[in-house]
Amino acid sequence: MLSLPLPAHRKALRRRFSTDRYVALPGLLSSAGLATLATEARRLEADGVRRDFRMPCMADSPRHMTTLGGQRIAPMSPVIASLYEDRGLMRLLSSLLGEAVVAVHDPVERHVLNVMHRPGDTHGAHTDDYPLALVLFLESPPSPADGGQLEFHPARGDLAALDAPGARRAHHRPGDGYLLRSDRTPHRVTPLTRPGVRRTVLNFAYTTPGRQGVTTQSASLLYD
Ligand SMILES: O=C(O)CCC(=O)C(=O)O
Ligand SMILES: [Fe+2]
Secondary structure: OEOOOOHHHHHHHHHHHHHHOEEEEOOOEOHHHHHHHHHHHHHHHOOOEEEEEEEHHHOOEEEEEEEEOHHHHHHHOHHHHHHHOOHHHHHHHHHHHOOOOEEOOOOOOOEEEEEEOOOOOEEEEEOOOOOEEEEEEEEOOOOHHHOOOEEEOOOOOOHHHHHOOOOEEEOOOOOOEEEEEOOOOOEEEOOOOOOOOOEEEEEEEEEOOOOOOOOOOHHHHHHO
């Protein structure tokens, strides 16, 4: 399912993650893993809920996408539930963070599906409840000009930083992943710019020992 970076490369990835609060993990999914998860996502999307609203606790930033929360995914997709707790994956995340990484207990937030499929679809500015977001790309617009880029600010914690100097953008391909220090790093996904392009991700949230429990209302608004 996964094509994990070799141990010899992990030190460089950890350094990058600690400097940028973001590290790209290109080709994290094997081609068989990508095919399997893309099939799972198509099936799950049928049960997804279309969301179009502004998030009150995140400066009224927009949400336009179809989502499915972890509490719905787990019973329908044992493949995704077991990948979330994959030992090798969690070892990789611990080595990138430089401390122990554990599963999130909250069944809603631990693994979610986000599908952007209409022009204008976007996941507006926010920070997450838990320290780590591992995002796995199952579909992605072919060109950065099509939208669907991750935007984040590696050095500030406020949402306004996304429009300030130093904000960064990253484009990803199907099968890629990235790890983000998502609780202290403002981030968002740029709007899709044209019909026919889709962006489907699984977002796996992780935490550190002793740190459980949501801090905002945002997950319940987006995934309940
Ligand atoms: O889709 C992405 O790249 C980011 C998703 C995200 O920020 C979230 O689900 O909290
Ligand atoms: Fe997020």
